[in-house]
Amino acid sequence: MRRPQARPNQPVPPPTPPFNAPAARKLRAALGMEPEHVAYGLRASYGLPYVTPDLVVAWERGIAVPSSPELTALAGVLWCAPRELIGRPRSLREHRVARGLAPEDVALTVGLELLAYLRMEENDEWRGTERQSAALAELLELSLRDFVTVTGRDGKLSDLLRSAVVTRWQAYVRPVGRMVSLDRRLVEVTLQELHQDYQGKMVASLTWGGTGSAEDSSHNGRDFLDRILDHFWSRVEAGTA
Structure with missing residues (x-):
């Protein structure tokens, strides 16, 4: 069966924001409202006649995601700011x-x-x-x-950080510092700690208890590198707290 093709002049709907379904459910419950009350508010006050209690429940269960206008209206009904209903924004x-x-x-x-x-x-x-x-x-x-x-620099920063922990971290202090506009000393300490963490995981996988393997080491190393941005920002936040 052929899939229907979009019409050439048909506008493509914008991507929906990341929706925090548990937060929506908790906010509704805190107000003592049922899904029926939320649906009625969206219909009566925000001109969304198609919203039903079932749709509200689908949003809260993560089965469906509200569009930007729907999310803004939902925030109004729940007496909260739109950002309280959004997961961690990225774009x-x-x-x-x-x-x-x-x-x-x-x-x-x-x-x-x-x-x-x-x-x-x-x-x-x-x-x-x-x-x-x-x-x-x-x-x-x-x-x-x-x-x-x-500003689209996550990819480049990830590449620099991976190279820093795998090779000589000292060579990457300046380029990382320029990219993130942080104090040079904080960058030095952070890269050194990340380098030590990565190298320590690799060595521990091979030597701990004599049961490690090259495969274990490779897996641990990949996992660390895949999350290198999280590791970096966690260290930076700890260093500036």
Whole structure:
């Protein structure tokens, strides 16, 4: 059976924001509301006539995900900010939606033409100037980690960190420091600790109790490298706490 093809002029719906289903369920329960009450509020106050209690339950169980307008309306019914219903935002668009801002608001604040901003958001590729980047970070309340992600530098940072822990970490202090704008001493300490952790896992897999194997070592090493960004930011946050 052939799948129906999309019409050439039919707009493609934008991706939905990451939805925090447990948070929606807890917020509703805290208000003493049933799914029927939420559905009624969405229909009566926000002009969403198709919303049923079953759809609300599907959202809360993670079976379905509300669109951006639906999520904003749901936040209104549950008396919360949209960001309280969103999982950890990663993209530029997700951070904007989490703050309840329209694209026009962001474009005006950072000093971009609306179409230029929308193109960056659609392509998930921030190309603003240093001044515009600073304005974006302030408006969206971005942490350093979020800012690096939103500006599309996660991939390059991951590559640098993997090389640092596998080879000589000292050679990567400067490039990592430039990329994340952190104090040089903090970068040095973080890379050294990550290098020691990685090398320690590799050695321990081969020598602990005499039961290790090259396969175990390789698996542990890959797992560590796959999560290198999490390890890095955890160390940085601990070092700046």
